[in-house]
Amino acid sequence: MLSEMIKPEFIQLDVEALDWEDAIRRSAEPLLNGGKITADYIEKIIETTQTLGPYIVVTKHVALPHAPTQCGALDLAMGITTLKNPVVSGNESNDPVKYLFCMSAKDSESHLESMAELVNLLSDQRFYQILDTAEKPMDILNYIIKTE
Template sequence: MLNNILEEELIQLNVKADNWEDAIRKGTLPLVVKNKVTKEYVNKIIEIAKSIGPYIVITKHVALPHAPAEFGANETAIGITTLDRPVNFGNEANDPVKYLFCLSATDNNSHLEALAELVKLLENEDFFKLLDTSNSPKEILSYISTI
């Protein structure tokens, strides 16, 4: 399922970001360009994070930027962005964030299988090593398709 909602064009490696908001905007940019989400969706992620805190930082060094579907999720998809330099999101336990998995879900259920697969990947040290050393989105996609 995960490789059904992930495309090579949605993977960005070693992106430069000045802060957490810049990281979210740059991390979600491929989703906007491919019309998976709207700019309003991206703005809502940031707005919610500003109002309730860094809810999107889900584990050490990992953020899962997302917002409710009604704010512009056009298609279920996920993008992967690695940052060249980690940035703080304001989550003391899990900062700084180096990996963003930007999620667009059009409903509350269709993406759950993909998220379960993502959780397995996040428990795999080899996956993070690959993210840190690869310069090829195709290589990342290929690795994910083997899970």
């Protein structure tokens, strides 16, 4: 379940980022500090985005920073970062990015059910209201738990 991947300390609200690269670094920081990913994992996300373009931007205003498991994913986890000021990613139809869901999966299957839950949340306008008005990480996590 999605709520099992997300810890309150992986949720950051109103983060200031200079640009899309800084936003990725900041969104990945809690997973790095929590021992879920390596620093190489973050660099691989940035490198792949520079090479392939904004592949991590999955829908309007939403990015899902991730890299292949073998690039430094240590455990199943997801962080949620809301940006104080949205950043331009280069994905014209979905910019600017305001919400980042940094993900780490230790294999190619364990995260699939959680991803389906995330897709459902990303089609829920109430979820965006929660992201925008949350005063503390548990406001977001409680909403996710309620929807599961």
